[in-house]
Amino acid sequence: MPYLGSEDVVKELKKALCNPHIQGDRLRYRNVIQRVIRMPGVQEYIQQPILNGLRDKASYVRRVAVLGCAKMHNLHGDSEVDGALVNELYSLLRDQDPIVVVNCLRSLEEILKQEGGVVINKPIAHHLLNRMSKLDQWGQAEVLNFLLRYQPRSEEELFDILNLLDSFLKSSSPGVVMGATKLFLILAKKFPHVQTDVLVRVKGPLLAACSSESRELCFVALCHVRQILHSLPGHFSSHYKKFFCSYSEPHYIKLQKVEVLCELVNDENVQQVLEELRGYCTDVSADFAQAAIFAIGGIARTYTDQCVQILTELLGLRQEHITTVVVQTFRDLVWLCPQCTEAVCQALPGCEENIQDSEGKQALIWLLGVHGERIPNAPYVLEDFVENVKSETFPAVKMELLTALLRLFLSRPAECQDMLGRLLYYCIEEEKDMAVRDRGLFYYRLLLVGIDEVKRILCSPKSDPTLGLLEDPAERPVNSWASDFNTLVPVYGKAHWATISKCQGAERCGPELPKTSSFAASGPLIPEDNKEREQEFPDSGALMLVPNRQLTAEYFEKTWLSLKVAHQQVLPWRGEFHPDTLQMALQVVNIQTIAMSRAGTRPWKAYLSAQDDTGCLFLIELLLEPENSEMQISVKQNEARTETLNSFISVLETVIGTIEEIKS
């Protein structure tokens, strides 16, 4: 290898690079640059040939040289940006060769990473738009991505651009179509009807990708379909047949399709969709069968009667893997939709013979305990479990059994007293698992206190329909995910993506990197857009609230009195609500509740606290006056930092806004 040697080899190399013949042989020229560029210490030799290459007559050499600039820059990460070089690259955006143009954008993006990437101003944007048709599909997709950061000045200009882009929505390359769609969605941020229109037009290409021969493409398209469905639930309803599974498809595609079917169900297609899902329940693959049953359970929240009937029929199959999932589905369903309790109670008898696993047993025992008064043979089923408690392997099942039996004892004391005694005796005297024993002792002492006390503690509500609302995310506006469209975010799923970017974020926030670089390093996102995302997803952005930072009430009071109000705001608020819901929602974003008035009291007050990862403390008071329909928010902060304060307030606003929406 001539490149790895001593001083004179480098000299030789330098000579070779200046040799016009070698430059004439494009292939060799390019390969030399490609390899040499990875070696530290040759920069001084490589610089001149690359700069010459930028002005070479052959477009092939220019392409390589343009990217060579980026390689050179990255090799010396700490070196300052060469202004002349940047200007030269900007001027090369007007090059004749389309690939040189795209390479210039890529190269500038890398060189100017610290400053936030290449700047797309009006002349550049329009120049690129006009050159679009000359590019191949890869270039088009890339330029569309760069154009995302351009903000048109006027409405007129905006619609001019949209008209220019129109033809790319019809491209035969899915990458270009999706890139154009994303650009449409972002540019038409303020025009929801334009966004809806674009999503209608992209329906065809997306559906074609969903039934494409390439499974990978199909999977990615399905993920995007789900993303769209979150905002426009009815969008694909008439095409539900496209999402029926075929038996030869791999597991992960089937699961996605079932999820999509679940989400697009409406009054017209519910019959057919359920019919199809029922077919999957008897699938040879147990995993897929279970996923299908859970899906029916999900649909049951809206179309309860039909689904409960199907689920009941499935119990008739008497197969373990099906019965256990059906019973678990019933448990969740009864909690969310109390109106189906009667039907579930009638279906339950007999299925205890076909349940062997822990989850299924727990679900069944819970149902028998809570709704035991409606199931005639409930005590006898539980008695079987009590008989066999010694051979029971799962501690969780034993705990569930204790609670269930005690609950049933309250409603049917005569039938349960004897076996409750036996179970308690076993748990306290013979059981080895500490948690079970503790639970047994606890119930024993509770019973000693008196039956009224037991009732007060165990007779909790038997259902909570509001939980379903919290679980079901409300329809999200298109703008909340437009910037994630055509990226990896929908493919991973938002939750998984958050963990991924969190670990990446942790790596980036190391001391050696300045803050701006971590900002730009987050990829092809545009700066303006970044800001928005931070507001929407405070957990992954600048503000990081620390979980479980519970302050004592005294400390809170002391700090509250010593600080001044940093921010005060009034939000619209109407009608009654459940304070627990609010508390739970705040908990999700790591805002702790210190104290809260009871529901219905006027004026209603709540004191909250939160702390971010830098130690900055926020104290909040919520005040609901009886006469006006507004909620007053006062925030105090122990360090005066407006940035974090602003992002914190937007978090709080989002939470309260969400609760307000759920309520109405």
Next chain:
Amino acid sequence: MISQFFILSSKGDPLIYKDFRGDSGGRDVAELFYRKLTGLPGDESPVVMHHDGRHFIHIRHSGLYLVVTTSENVSPFSLLELLSRLATLLGDYCGSLGEGTISRNVALVYELLDEVLDYGYVQTTSTEMLRNFIQTEAVVSKPFSLFDLSSVGLFGAETQQSKVAPSSAASRPVLSSRSDQSQKNEVFLDVVERLSVLIASNGSLLKVDVQGEIRLKSFLPSGSEMRIGLTEEFCVGKSELRGYGPGIRVDEVSFHSSVNLDEFESHRILRLQPPQGELTVMRYQLSDDLPSPLPFRLFPSVQWDRGSGRQALNVRLHLPLPRGVVSLSQELSSPEQKAELAEGALRWDLPRVQGGSQLSAPLLPPSFNGPPSHGLSTSAPPLGLGPASLSFELPRHTCSGLQVRFLRLAFRPCGNANPHKWVRHLSHSDAYVIRI
């Protein structure tokens, strides 16, 4: 922006590895990828995986894994498209894509990758531009085949076989070696349809979906113009109707960007100047209204329902059975057929089914208290039986009825005989499900 690209064999051996940016890992990423892929829980998708700040995106193609890694949040559509384009490109240059061809042509593959991607950015994928830079020639193995002997013909007479191209004829490298002048000028045109059908237990159609493609593989020197004539009754969309015969209607059509559609409106002729290599000229979709009757019906039995003289190949029936069925007795009509129980389902293989024939396989599971064949005469079938799915290939048949009328070349090669033109029509099943 791509950090690395590698190709793994189906067993996970790295065949090709290329690092474009020198910023990550090293060769053991390939191993890491395979470990992650095989250790993935069943409900997670393997298409996009994440490890330590690096995303792995891959496609499976002819038993190989083509993988790219990237550290940025890129467009998955573009990347997958690039991977499948790379697969076609490698297939074009090496003849066909497979473990053997890749390992025989390592130098060529690296050379191609060097030209297609620079510093992780796509430069070009057009066969036309690339051929200027590619110096290495493909190594093609020519396995001994009996077919070569049989096509010679007895005493030089032309046999039937010489008029039919061997099925492997299209799998050879696009770039003819410069020395070898005897290479044939050939064009292969395939009309391929994938059929996914769902039939309810009462025989009514619930869903029909046909995905069709016209694929062209050209070995002609590029720039030669050709015209493809489609059936004149062909129409797009619901409103338009042509001719008096039964129209051939599709819902949506998209063409490759190089297709000239000037004569499409009037005469249904596609004009194009294809580059060498493989190209999808036209894609179309058709759902719900099928002009021709469906190829298979299953009453109590499977019936192959087309005019005689044609045949279906590799028919396989897959029928999940209720749990508890452990064996079954069978009476099959020919020894070629095979029926066996596997994973709680029945598999019935029929290598060949003649057109218009009706086949029955009285299968009687012993623990099954029903009529001998799954008759629908008595009560409803037990839960857990069905739905049955069929997979098959139908040569010389398109479900939409679309045919290629002619394929004309404007180009006349000097010296050589007329270029060979091969046209194939084929339908195969994507999902053909019959509820019982």
